[in-house]
Amino acid sequence: MNLPCDMLVFGGTGDLALHKLLPALYQLHREARLPRTMRIIGISRKLLPRARYIELAERHCRAQIEKKDFSDAVWLSFSERLDYLPMDAAQAADFSKLAERVKCSPQQGCIYYLATAPNLFESIASNLAVNGLAGPNTRIVIEKPIGHSLESALAINAAIGAAFHEEQVFRIDHYLGKETVQNLMALRFANALFEPVWRAAHIDHVQITVNETIGVENRGAYYDQAGAMRDMLQNHLLQLLCLVAMEAPVRFDADSVRNEKVKILQALKPISGLDVQDKTVRGQYTAGHVGGHNAPAYYFEKDVDNDSDTETFVAIEAEVDNWRWAGVPFYLRTGKRLAKKTSEIVMQFKPVPHSLFSDSQANHLLIRLQPEERISLELMAKTPGKGMHLEPIELDINLAKAFQDSRRWEAYERLLLDVIENDSTLFMRRDEVEAAWQWVDPILKGWQQHYQRPRPYPSGSTGPEQAHSLLEKHNRAWHE
Ligand code: BG6
Numbered sequence: 367m368n369l370p371c372d373m374l375v376f377g378g379t380g381d382l383a384l385h386k387l388l389p390a391l392y393q394l395h396r397e398a399r400l401p402r403t404m405r406i407i408g409i410s411r412k413l414l415p416r417a418r419y420i421e422l423a424e425r426h427c428r429a430q431i432e433k434k435d436f437s438d439a440v441w442l443s444f445s446e447r448l449d450y451l452p453m454d455a456a457q458a459a460d461f462s463k464l465a466e467r468v469k470c471s472p473q474q475g476c477i478y479y480l481a482t483a484p485n486l487f488e489s490i491a492s493n494l495a496v497n498g499l500a501g502p503n504t505r506i507v508i509e510k511p512i513g514h515s516l517e518s519a520l521a522i523n524a525a526i527g528a529a530f531h532e533e534q535v536f537r538i539d540h541y542l543g544k545e546t547v548q549n550l551m552a553l554r555f556a557n558a559l560f561e562p563v564w565r566a567a568h569i570d571h572v573q574i575t576v577n578e579t580i581g582v583e584n585r586g587a588y589y590d591q592a593g594a595m596r597d598m599l600q601n602h603l604l605q606l607l608c609l610v611a612m613e614a615p616v617r618f619d620a621d622s623v624r625n626e627k628v629k630i631l632q633a634l635k636p637i638s639g640l641d642v643q644d645k646t647v648r649g650q651y652t653a654g655h656v657g658g659h660n661a662p663a664y665y666f667e668k669d670v671d672n673d674s675d676t677e678t679f680v681a682i683e684a685e686v687d688n689w690r691w692a693g694v695p696f697y698l699r700t701g702k703r704l705a706k707k708t709s710e711i712v713m714q715f716k717p718v719p720h721s722l723f724s725d726s727q728a729n730h731l732l733i734r735l736q737p738e739e740r741i742s743l744e745l746m747a748k749t750p751g752k753g754m755h756l757e758p759i760e761l762d763i764n765l766a767k768a769f770q771d772s773r774r775w776e777a778y779e780r781l782l783l784d785v786i787e788n789d790s791t792l793f794m795r796r797d798e799v800e801a802a803w804q805w806v807d808p809i810l811k812g813w814q815q816h817y818q819r820p821r822p823y824p825s826g827s828t829g830p831e832q833a834h835s836l837l838e839k840h841n842r843a844w845h846e
Contacts, residue, residue: 378408
Protein backbone atom coordinates (compact mmCIF):
# COMPACT_ATOMS: atom_id res chain seq x y z
CA MET A 367 0.00 0.00 0.00
CA ASN A 368 1.53 3.31 -0.98
CA LEU A 369 -1.57 5.49 -0.91
CA PRO A 370 -1.75 9.19 -0.23
CA CYS A 371 -1.91 9.45 3.53
CA ASP A 372 -2.14 11.84 6.47
CA MET A 373 -0.03 11.63 9.59
CA LEU A 374 -1.62 12.20 13.01
CA VAL A 375 0.83 12.75 15.81
CA PHE A 376 -0.52 12.04 19.29
CA GLY A 377 1.71 13.88 21.76
CA GLY A 378 2.00 16.60 19.11
CA THR A 379 3.32 19.25 21.53
CA GLY A 380 5.78 16.91 23.27
CA ASP A 381 9.57 16.79 23.00
CA LEU A 382 9.69 13.93 20.53
CA ALA A 383 7.26 15.56 18.10
CA LEU A 384 8.85 19.00 18.30
CA HIS A 385 12.52 18.01 18.45
CA LYS A 386 12.58 15.01 16.14
CA LEU A 387 9.42 14.25 14.16
CA LEU A 388 8.51 17.68 12.79
CA PRO A 389 12.11 18.56 11.82
CA ALA A 390 12.42 15.17 10.09
CA LEU A 391 9.14 15.72 8.24
CA TYR A 392 10.30 19.21 7.24
CA GLN A 393 13.46 17.71 5.71
CA LEU A 394 11.42 15.10 3.84
CA HIS A 395 9.10 17.84 2.60
CA ARG A 396 12.11 19.96 1.51
CA GLU A 397 13.37 17.05 -0.55
CA ALA A 398 9.89 16.48 -2.01
CA ARG A 399 9.63 12.99 -0.53
CA LEU A 400 6.29 13.35 1.25
CA PRO A 401 3.07 12.41 -0.53
CA ARG A 402 1.87 15.59 -2.23
CA THR A 403 -1.38 15.91 -0.30
CA MET A 404 -0.19 14.64 3.08
CA ARG A 405 -1.42 16.60 6.09
CA ILE A 406 0.39 16.43 9.42
CA ILE A 407 -1.97 16.86 12.35
CA GLY A 408 -0.56 17.44 15.84
CA ILE A 409 -2.80 16.20 18.64
CA SER A 410 -2.55 17.07 22.30
CA ARG A 411 -4.66 18.26 25.23
CA LYS A 412 -3.39 21.86 24.98
CA LEU A 413 -5.99 24.24 23.69
CA LEU A 414 -4.09 25.89 20.88
CA PRO A 415 -5.36 27.45 17.67
CA ARG A 416 -3.71 26.10 14.51
CA ALA A 417 -1.67 29.28 14.05
CA ARG A 418 -0.09 28.93 17.50
CA TYR A 419 0.79 25.32 16.81
CA ILE A 420 2.50 26.34 13.59
CA GLU A 421 4.47 29.00 15.49
CA LEU A 422 5.52 26.43 18.07
CA ALA A 423 6.54 23.98 15.37
CA GLU A 424 8.48 26.67 13.49
CA ARG A 425 10.42 27.69 16.62
CA HIS A 426 11.54 24.12 17.20
CA CYS A 427 12.27 23.31 13.58
CA ARG A 428 14.42 26.45 13.19
CA ALA A 429 16.37 25.44 16.29
CA GLN A 430 16.86 21.82 15.21
CA ILE A 431 17.55 22.14 11.50
CA GLU A 432 20.87 23.34 10.10
CA LYS A 433 20.62 26.92 8.84
CA LYS A 434 21.56 25.98 5.29
CA ASP A 435 18.59 23.57 5.12
CA PHE A 436 15.99 25.97 6.48
CA SER A 437 14.27 28.59 4.37
CA ASP A 438 11.18 30.74 4.92
CA ALA A 439 9.73 29.69 1.57
CA VAL A 440 10.05 25.98 2.30
CA TRP A 441 8.71 26.53 5.80
CA LEU A 442 5.68 28.32 4.40
CA SER A 443 4.85 25.45 2.08
CA PHE A 444 5.53 22.89 4.83
CA SER A 445 3.31 24.76 7.28
CA GLU A 446 0.39 24.41 4.86
CA ARG A 447 0.49 20.71 5.65
CA LEU A 448 0.32 21.34 9.41
CA ASP A 449 -2.84 21.27 11.44
CA TYR A 450 -3.68 20.87 15.10
CA LEU A 451 -6.41 19.08 17.01
CA PRO A 452 -6.84 19.64 20.74
CA MET A 453 -8.20 16.46 22.28
CA ASP A 454 -7.62 14.26 25.29
CA ALA A 455 -6.31 10.92 24.04
CA ALA A 456 -7.27 9.37 27.37
CA GLN A 457 -10.99 10.22 26.81
CA ALA A 458 -12.93 7.82 24.58
CA ALA A 459 -15.51 10.55 23.86
CA ASP A 460 -12.87 12.80 22.27
CA PHE A 461 -12.24 10.32 19.49
CA SER A 462 -15.42 11.40 17.73
CA LYS A 463 -13.69 14.78 17.20
CA LEU A 464 -10.85 12.90 15.58
CA ALA A 465 -13.24 10.89 13.42
CA GLU A 466 -14.64 14.16 12.03
CA ARG A 467 -11.16 15.39 11.12
CA VAL A 468 -9.73 12.20 9.64
CA LYS A 469 -10.58 11.39 6.06
CA CYS A 470 -9.57 7.73 5.92
CA SER A 471 -10.99 6.01 2.87
CA PRO A 472 -9.95 3.24 0.53
CA GLN A 473 -8.08 5.93 -1.43
CA GLN A 474 -6.62 7.76 1.56
CA GLY A 475 -4.42 6.21 4.25
CA CYS A 476 -3.80 7.38 7.80
CA ILE A 477 -0.69 7.01 9.92
CA TYR A 478 -1.15 7.37 13.69
CA TYR A 479 2.12 8.19 15.44
CA LEU A 480 1.87 7.63 19.19
CA ALA A 481 4.53 9.99 20.56
CA THR A 482 2.92 9.66 23.98
CA ALA A 483 3.61 7.89 27.25
CA PRO A 484 3.27 4.10 26.73
CA ASN A 485 0.41 3.92 29.24
CA LEU A 486 -1.79 5.56 26.57
CA PHE A 487 -0.96 3.09 23.79
CA GLU A 488 -3.63 0.55 24.69
CA SER A 489 -6.51 2.99 25.06
CA ILE A 490 -5.58 4.99 21.94
CA ALA A 491 -5.44 1.82 19.84
CA SER A 492 -8.79 0.53 21.06
CA ASN A 493 -10.49 3.93 20.78
CA LEU A 494 -9.29 4.23 17.20
CA ALA A 495 -10.75 0.81 16.45
CA VAL A 496 -14.07 1.50 18.20
CA ASN A 497 -14.48 4.69 16.19
CA GLY A 498 -13.85 2.91 12.90
CA LEU A 499 -10.45 4.57 12.49
CA ALA A 500 -8.31 1.43 12.28
CA GLY A 501 -9.25 0.19 8.81
CA PRO A 502 -6.87 -1.53 6.38
CA ASN A 503 -5.52 1.78 5.08
CA THR A 504 -4.17 2.83 8.45
CA ARG A 505 -0.83 2.28 10.20
CA ILE A 506 0.15 2.85 13.79
CA VAL A 507 3.63 3.82 14.95
CA ILE A 508 4.66 3.30 18.54
CA GLU A 509 7.81 4.34 20.31
CA LYS A 510 9.91 2.42 22.72
CA PRO A 511 9.81 1.61 25.59
CA ILE A 512 6.97 -0.77 24.80
CA GLY A 513 5.91 -1.49 28.37
CA HIS A 514 8.08 -1.72 31.45
CA SER A 515 8.13 -5.54 31.76
CA LEU A 516 7.26 -8.60 29.72
CA GLU A 517 3.76 -8.62 31.16
CA SER A 518 3.03 -4.99 30.29
CA ALA A 519 4.58 -5.39 26.82
CA LEU A 520 2.34 -8.40 26.18
CA ALA A 521 -0.69 -6.36 27.24
CA ILE A 522 0.26 -3.45 24.95
CA ASN A 523 0.97 -5.76 22.02
CA ALA A 524 -2.32 -7.58 22.60
CA ALA A 525 -4.33 -4.35 22.71
CA ILE A 526 -2.62 -3.01 19.59
CA GLY A 527 -3.01 -6.43 17.95
CA ALA A 528 -6.73 -6.42 18.70
CA ALA A 529 -7.13 -3.17 16.77
CA PHE A 530 -4.47 -3.45 14.02
CA HIS A 531 -2.92 -6.31 12.05
CA GLU A 532 0.80 -6.82 12.68
CA GLU A 533 1.68 -5.49 9.17
CA GLN A 534 0.02 -2.19 10.18
CA VAL A 535 2.14 -1.80 13.33
CA PHE A 536 5.50 -0.01 13.23
CA ARG A 537 7.49 -0.22 16.48
CA ILE A 538 10.22 2.38 16.23
CA ASP A 539 13.71 1.99 17.60
CA HIS A 540 15.48 5.05 16.24
CA TYR A 541 18.88 3.29 16.46
CA LEU A 542 17.84 1.21 13.46
CA GLY A 543 17.47 4.41 11.45
CA LYS A 544 21.10 5.42 12.02
CA GLU A 545 23.31 5.18 8.93
CA THR A 546 26.12 3.22 10.59
CA VAL A 547 23.69 0.69 12.01
CA GLN A 548 22.49 -0.04 8.50
CA ASN A 549 26.09 0.00 7.37
CA LEU A 550 26.74 -2.81 9.79
CA MET A 551 24.48 -4.98 7.65
CA ALA A 552 26.28 -3.79 4.50
CA LEU A 553 29.65 -4.53 6.11
CA ARG A 554 28.63 -8.02 7.13
CA PHE A 555 26.52 -9.12 4.20
CA ALA A 556 28.02 -7.29 1.22
CA ASN A 557 31.67 -8.18 1.92
CA ALA A 558 32.87 -11.76 1.81
CA LEU A 559 35.90 -10.84 3.92
CA PHE A 560 34.36 -10.87 7.36
CA GLU A 561 32.00 -13.83 7.27
CA PRO A 562 34.62 -16.59 7.85
CA VAL A 563 36.02 -14.87 10.94
CA TRP A 564 32.71 -13.59 12.33
CA ARG A 565 32.29 -16.41 14.85
CA ALA A 566 33.46 -17.91 18.11
CA ALA A 567 36.56 -19.53 16.59
CA HIS A 568 38.04 -16.08 15.85
CA ILE A 569 36.27 -13.58 18.05
CA ASP A 570 37.35 -13.29 21.68
CA HIS A 571 34.48 -11.03 22.72
CA VAL A 572 32.22 -8.23 21.51
CA GLN A 573 31.62 -4.87 23.18
CA ILE A 574 28.59 -2.68 22.56
CA THR A 575 28.78 0.71 24.20
CA VAL A 576 26.31 3.59 24.10
CA ASN A 577 27.68 6.28 26.39
CA GLU A 578 26.09 9.69 26.75
CA THR A 579 27.28 12.92 28.34
CA ILE A 580 23.77 14.29 28.88
CA GLY A 581 21.79 13.61 32.03
CA VAL A 582 18.04 13.11 32.14
CA GLU A 583 17.36 16.70 31.01
CA ASN A 584 13.66 17.49 31.37
CA ARG A 585 12.56 13.82 31.25
CA GLY A 586 13.16 13.07 34.94
CA ALA A 587 9.60 11.90 35.62
CA TYR A 588 9.72 9.32 32.83
CA TYR A 589 13.34 8.31 33.35
CA ASP A 590 13.04 7.77 37.08
CA GLN A 591 10.45 5.06 36.36
CA ALA A 592 12.42 3.56 33.47
CA GLY A 593 16.18 3.66 34.15
CA ALA A 594 18.96 2.74 31.73
CA MET A 595 17.86 -0.88 31.38
CA ARG A 596 14.38 -0.07 30.07
CA ASP A 597 15.29 3.19 28.34
CA MET A 598 18.32 1.97 26.38
CA LEU A 599 19.43 -1.60 26.91
CA GLN A 600 16.16 -3.48 26.36
CA ASN A 601 15.83 -1.84 22.95
CA HIS A 602 18.76 0.05 21.38
CA LEU A 603 21.59 -2.14 22.68
CA LEU A 604 19.78 -5.43 22.09
CA GLN A 605 18.94 -4.32 18.56
CA LEU A 606 22.61 -3.61 17.91
CA LEU A 607 23.49 -7.00 19.36
CA CYS A 608 21.02 -8.65 16.99
CA LEU A 609 22.57 -7.00 13.95
CA VAL A 610 26.07 -8.01 15.02
CA ALA A 611 25.18 -11.60 15.84
CA MET A 612 22.42 -12.60 13.39
CA GLU A 613 22.82 -14.95 10.45
CA ALA A 614 22.51 -13.54 6.93
CA PRO A 615 18.80 -13.23 6.07
CA VAL A 616 17.69 -14.96 2.89
CA ARG A 617 16.52 -11.65 1.49
CA PHE A 618 16.68 -8.03 2.63
CA ASP A 619 13.00 -7.76 3.42
CA ALA A 620 11.07 -7.16 6.62
CA ASP A 621 10.26 -10.73 7.52
CA SER A 622 13.57 -12.30 6.54
CA VAL A 623 15.62 -9.74 8.52
CA ARG A 624 13.35 -9.88 11.55
CA ASN A 625 13.24 -13.70 11.54
CA GLU A 626 17.02 -13.72 11.98
CA LYS A 627 17.03 -11.01 14.64
CA VAL A 628 14.44 -12.73 16.78
CA LYS A 629 16.49 -15.95 16.77
CA ILE A 630 19.34 -14.09 18.42
CA LEU A 631 17.07 -12.67 21.12
CA GLN A 632 15.73 -16.15 21.75
CA ALA A 633 19.29 -17.50 21.96
CA LEU A 634 20.37 -15.06 24.67
CA LYS A 635 21.43 -17.11 27.67
CA PRO A 636 19.13 -16.27 30.58
CA ILE A 637 20.70 -14.33 33.44
CA SER A 638 18.85 -14.93 36.67
CA GLY A 639 19.34 -15.69 40.36
CA LEU A 640 22.90 -15.15 41.61
CA ASP A 641 24.24 -14.73 38.07
CA VAL A 642 22.59 -11.33 38.10
CA GLN A 643 25.17 -10.11 40.63
CA ASP A 644 28.06 -11.64 38.68
CA LYS A 645 27.12 -10.56 35.21
CA THR A 646 25.41 -7.20 35.61
CA VAL A 647 26.31 -3.82 37.09
CA ARG A 648 23.91 -0.96 37.85
CA GLY A 649 25.23 2.52 38.44
CA GLN A 650 23.89 5.98 39.22
CA TYR A 651 25.70 9.26 38.60
CA THR A 652 26.73 11.53 41.40
CA ALA A 653 27.82 15.16 41.10
CA GLY A 654 30.82 15.91 38.88
CA HIS A 655 31.98 17.74 35.76
CA VAL A 656 31.02 16.95 32.21
CA GLY A 657 32.37 18.93 29.27
CA GLY A 658 33.66 21.67 31.58
CA HIS A 659 30.31 22.12 33.38
CA ASN A 660 29.25 21.17 36.88
CA ALA A 661 26.65 18.43 36.86
CA PRO A 662 24.34 17.63 39.78
CA ALA A 663 23.84 14.17 41.22
CA TYR A 664 21.02 12.21 39.57
CA TYR A 665 18.76 12.39 42.63
CA PHE A 666 18.89 16.21 42.48
CA GLU A 667 17.66 16.31 38.89
CA LYS A 668 14.25 17.85 38.20
CA ASP A 669 11.29 15.46 38.76
CA VAL A 670 13.54 12.72 40.16
CA ASP A 671 12.85 11.23 43.61
CA ASN A 672 15.54 12.52 46.00
CA ASP A 673 16.08 8.98 47.31
CA SER A 674 15.88 7.40 43.84
CA ASP A 675 17.59 4.09 43.24
CA THR A 676 16.99 4.12 39.47
CA GLU A 677 20.05 3.12 37.45
CA THR A 678 21.51 5.64 35.02
CA PHE A 679 24.17 3.15 33.94
CA VAL A 680 24.08 -0.54 33.22
CA ALA A 681 26.72 -3.04 32.09
CA ILE A 682 25.99 -6.68 31.30
CA GLU A 683 27.99 -9.69 30.22
CA ALA A 684 25.63 -11.46 27.83
CA GLU A 685 26.03 -14.67 25.83
CA VAL A 686 24.35 -15.86 22.67
CA ASP A 687 23.88 -19.59 22.97
CA ASN A 688 24.06 -20.80 19.38
CA TRP A 689 26.59 -22.50 17.11
CA ARG A 690 28.18 -19.31 15.89
CA TRP A 691 28.64 -17.59 19.23
CA ALA A 692 28.67 -20.13 22.08
CA GLY A 693 31.22 -19.06 24.69
CA VAL A 694 31.77 -15.52 23.30
CA PRO A 695 30.88 -12.81 25.82
CA PHE A 696 28.94 -9.82 24.50
CA TYR A 697 29.63 -6.94 26.88
CA LEU A 698 26.91 -4.31 26.80
CA ARG A 699 27.10 -0.96 28.56
CA THR A 700 25.23 2.29 28.48
CA GLY A 701 25.02 5.25 30.78
CA LYS A 702 24.30 8.92 31.16
CA ARG A 703 26.65 11.73 32.26
CA LEU A 704 29.77 9.87 31.22
CA ALA A 705 33.02 11.44 30.07
CA LYS A 706 32.39 11.13 26.32
CA LYS A 707 29.45 10.58 23.99
CA THR A 708 30.24 7.42 22.05
CA SER A 709 28.17 4.67 20.50
CA GLU A 710 30.33 1.89 19.19
CA ILE A 711 30.70 -1.81 18.61
CA VAL A 712 34.06 -3.50 19.05
CA MET A 713 34.72 -6.94 17.63
CA GLN A 714 37.80 -8.11 19.51
CA PHE A 715 39.62 -10.88 17.64
CA LYS A 716 41.56 -13.67 19.31
CA PRO A 717 45.36 -13.36 19.36
CA VAL A 718 47.43 -15.14 16.70
CA PRO A 719 47.78 -18.84 17.60
CA HIS A 720 51.56 -18.62 17.97
CA SER A 721 53.20 -15.29 18.54
CA LEU A 722 56.57 -14.59 16.88
CA PHE A 723 56.81 -11.05 18.21
CA SER A 724 56.70 -10.02 21.84
CA ASP A 725 54.76 -6.79 21.20
CA SER A 726 52.01 -8.26 19.03
CA GLN A 727 48.41 -7.51 20.05
CA ALA A 728 45.14 -9.05 18.94
CA ASN A 729 43.24 -7.16 16.20
CA HIS A 730 39.95 -5.42 16.66
CA LEU A 731 37.32 -3.99 14.40
CA LEU A 732 35.67 -0.82 15.62
CA ILE A 733 32.29 0.22 14.26
CA ARG A 734 31.50 3.68 15.54
CA LEU A 735 28.00 5.11 15.24
CA GLN A 736 28.57 8.35 17.15
CA PRO A 737 29.96 10.99 17.35
CA GLU A 738 31.57 10.18 13.97
CA GLU A 739 30.50 7.39 11.64
CA ARG A 740 33.57 5.28 11.26
CA ILE A 741 34.67 1.74 10.68
CA SER A 742 38.25 0.96 11.56
CA LEU A 743 40.29 -2.21 11.71
CA GLU A 744 43.31 -2.22 13.97
CA LEU A 745 46.18 -4.25 12.56
CA MET A 746 49.75 -4.82 13.70
CA ALA A 747 52.55 -3.31 11.57
CA LYS A 748 56.31 -3.14 11.84
CA THR A 749 57.69 0.28 12.77
CA PRO A 750 60.33 1.64 10.34
CA GLY A 751 64.01 0.98 11.03
CA LYS A 752 66.08 -1.80 12.42
CA GLY A 753 64.60 -4.53 14.57
CA MET A 754 61.18 -6.06 14.51
CA HIS A 755 59.10 -3.70 16.60
CA LEU A 756 55.38 -3.75 16.09
CA GLU A 757 52.70 -1.17 16.64
CA PRO A 758 48.97 -1.18 16.00
CA ILE A 759 47.87 0.93 13.01
CA GLU A 760 44.38 1.57 11.71
CA LEU A 761 42.67 0.87 8.43
CA ASP A 762 40.16 3.60 8.84
CA ILE A 763 37.00 4.46 6.92
CA ASN A 764 35.29 7.70 7.81
CA LEU A 765 31.82 7.19 6.33
CA ALA A 766 30.83 10.86 6.44
CA LYS A 767 33.98 11.76 4.44
CA ALA A 768 33.64 8.82 2.06
CA PHE A 769 30.18 10.05 1.12
CA GLN A 770 30.71 13.74 1.71
CA ASP A 771 28.51 14.83 -1.18
CA SER A 772 25.46 13.18 0.35
CA ARG A 773 23.48 14.75 3.17
CA ARG A 774 23.51 12.62 6.35
CA TRP A 775 19.93 11.72 7.12
CA GLU A 776 18.65 11.84 10.68
CA ALA A 777 17.38 8.47 11.89
CA TYR A 778 13.78 9.72 12.10
CA GLU A 779 13.80 10.94 8.50
CA ARG A 780 14.67 7.50 7.24
CA LEU A 781 12.21 5.76 9.54
CA LEU A 782 9.28 8.11 8.89
CA LEU A 783 9.76 7.68 5.17
CA ASP A 784 9.79 3.90 5.64
CA VAL A 785 6.45 4.13 7.48
CA ILE A 786 5.01 6.26 4.68
CA GLU A 787 6.32 3.75 2.12
CA ASN A 788 5.08 0.87 4.26
CA ASP A 789 8.46 -0.84 4.68
CA SER A 790 8.84 -2.37 8.14
CA THR A 791 12.33 -3.91 7.74
CA LEU A 792 13.83 -1.46 10.24
CA PHE A 793 11.05 -1.76 12.81
CA MET A 794 10.67 -4.22 15.68
CA ARG A 795 8.20 -7.01 15.24
CA ARG A 796 5.94 -8.06 18.11
CA ASP A 797 7.90 -11.27 18.84
CA GLU A 798 11.21 -9.35 18.92
CA VAL A 799 9.97 -6.95 21.57
CA GLU A 800 8.59 -9.81 23.62
CA ALA A 801 11.78 -11.89 23.31
CA ALA A 802 13.84 -8.88 24.43
CA TRP A 803 11.65 -8.46 27.53
CA GLN A 804 11.80 -12.18 28.18
CA TRP A 805 15.57 -11.86 28.63
CA VAL A 806 15.50 -8.54 30.50
CA ASP A 807 12.72 -9.39 32.97
CA PRO A 808 14.67 -11.93 35.10
CA ILE A 809 17.52 -9.43 35.41
CA LEU A 810 15.12 -6.75 36.65
CA LYS A 811 13.64 -9.29 39.07
CA GLY A 812 17.11 -10.38 40.22
CA TRP A 813 17.94 -6.74 41.00
CA GLN A 814 14.84 -6.58 43.20
CA GLN A 815 15.45 -9.90 44.94
CA HIS A 816 19.14 -9.33 45.72
CA TYR A 817 18.70 -5.64 46.30
CA GLN A 818 21.72 -3.36 46.14
CA ARG A 819 21.70 0.36 45.59
CA PRO A 820 23.15 1.27 42.19
CA ARG A 821 26.93 1.81 42.30
CA PRO A 822 27.73 5.52 42.37
CA TYR A 823 29.95 7.01 39.68
CA PRO A 824 30.95 10.66 39.34
CA SER A 825 29.46 12.56 36.41
CA GLY A 826 32.18 12.88 33.77
CA SER A 827 33.80 9.53 34.64
CA THR A 828 33.82 6.25 32.70
CA GLY A 829 31.19 4.65 34.94
CA PRO A 830 31.36 2.64 38.15
CA GLU A 831 34.49 0.63 38.94
CA GLN A 832 32.45 -2.57 39.01
CA ALA A 833 31.78 -2.16 35.27
CA HIS A 834 35.52 -2.28 34.67
CA SER A 835 35.93 -5.31 36.95
CA LEU A 836 33.31 -7.14 34.88
CA LEU A 837 35.94 -7.36 32.11
CA GLU A 838 39.12 -7.18 34.17
CA LYS A 839 38.32 -10.41 35.94
CA HIS A 840 38.67 -12.08 32.52
CA ASN A 841 41.80 -10.04 31.62
CA ARG A 842 39.86 -7.82 29.28
CA ALA A 843 39.19 -4.08 29.24
CA TRP A 844 36.61 -1.73 27.76
CA HIS A 845 37.73 0.02 24.61
CA GLU A 846 38.04 3.69 25.66
C1 BG6 B 1 16.42 7.56 23.58
C2 BG6 B 1 16.49 7.52 25.07
O1 BG6 B 1 15.73 6.45 23.08
O2 BG6 B 1 17.74 7.54 23.05
C3 BG6 B 1 17.29 8.69 25.61
O3 BG6 B 1 15.16 7.57 25.59
C4 BG6 B 1 18.65 8.75 24.96
O4 BG6 B 1 17.41 8.62 27.02
C5 BG6 B 1 18.53 8.67 23.45
O5 BG6 B 1 19.27 9.97 25.35
C6 BG6 B 1 19.90 8.50 22.81
O6 BG6 B 1 19.77 8.60 21.42
P1 BG6 B 1 20.97 9.11 20.51
O7 BG6 B 1 20.44 9.01 19.13
O8 BG6 B 1 21.27 10.52 20.94
O9 BG6 B 1 22.12 8.20 20.79
